[in-house]
Amino acid sequence: MSSASPDARSLGIALLVLAAGLGCERETRRFRELPPTATADTSLRLSPLQPGPPVRQVRLKSAYEGNAYAVSEGKRWFSQFNCVGCHGHGGGAMGPPLMDDEWIYGSDPENIFATIVQGRPNGMPAFGGKIVTGQVWQLVAYIRAMSGLLRKDVAPGRDDALYGAPQEQATQKQRPLESSRPPQSEQP
């Protein structure tokens, strides 16, 4: 038998429960958060050359990569803004698939942001000005979740409809292929 008295043991249990309770944290849903102040102009540069002494490019942080609520909102927009019309539910159709390891225009958040806002040749419309910046970033986070690039606890774990594709949470991480890195100049 342990030497601890019943009193000390129940005190220990109470402290443990208290600590566990304090450890629980509900993710905040920030409805009015200002999105990263990116526009198509600031998200990436197409040329490494610049006049005067070189200015170090500051990498933008995609604010929603770690927020499950924002990612699920992105998932909703992905259907409601008809991304599914061309990309299917990740598997691709008229447009390229988004759940694999191949990225024509880059897999970094800034690349995906620019692709949505600026549009891309052969069919990708430019959504700049039509989707507000915060929602574009939510879409960016969700699109990265589709190929397993987000943390498992952030990626959506449930579908609202029968898609056939595995849930994002169950998707194996698809490390972007080296061959699908965009040219140096388009890297953020």
Place this chain on the structure above:
Amino acid sequence: MIQFPGQHSAHAPAGPQAQLLDRLGDLLYLISAVVFVLVVVALLAAIFRRRGEGESPEEPARERRMAMAVAVAAGATAATLVTVLLLSFGTGRQLAATPSPEALQVRVTGRQWWWEVEYRDSVANRWATTANEIHVPVGRPVVFELRGGDVIHSFWVPNLGVKRDMIPGQETSIWFQADTPGVYRGQCAEFCGHQHAKMAFLVVVEPPGQFTAWLERQRDTARTPTDSLGRRGQEVFLSSSCVMCHAVAGTPAGSRVGPDLTHLAARRTIGAGTLPNTRGHLAGWIVDPQQIKPGVRMPPNALDPQDLQALLAYLATLR
């Protein structure tokens, strides 16, 4: 304090079904009150009329009397409960009666957190779509086809005595008839997420002629504004984020993610009964709906002030 239109009380019935339910409610209340008083009186009598000193508890004559009293009380209780059951059954039967075939059909879809309302017709281009405001003619049965667009909602109009859940993937229906013209407030009655409380709608009961005129107007497409400010506003509407979610019939805007705005200016409230539909409220709503209804699906829109004024002028033409 903002004064909202619409009555909201189950004790002010505006139709035959609501009347039946209200009467049943009153009757149950009355019966319960009488039973309560009798029970309390019996209890007090038992406390104060206790056995005297030296009285023997085993006296056969009293024992028989008491057994009889208990039997009568049990019989009365059973009779009361059966009466209540029959009353409730009768009311339920009358409520469930099939409406006449010439009833008006209205399809209502509950979405987070607003109501899509469709008046369908055998001719598809005469369908009318609106949101958060249901007009019905007085004295004619109205059948509601209820659908859940995302999660379970519940369609409830207390003054008209109807409440039914709206379940995704399963169509339910309910009908009522309104006999008193007026504006009645409805409310979502099944917790459906962050803004469940701000998910209301209005039922406008009006004379048949007025209703027909309203429906004809709803079937119309929006007219192109004639003044330059309105035209500029339409340009703003079509070239900004509005078109991703909203539809205005007669323009290229056709998305059905958010409420149809073809006749927005004719509606009494915005944000599903959240605010009265005035120019100022609408401006605040467009710029930052998250301040007014946190979590609502509409994002804040950083519009240029001049563009916002033009947009408001355009929206005011959507009658």
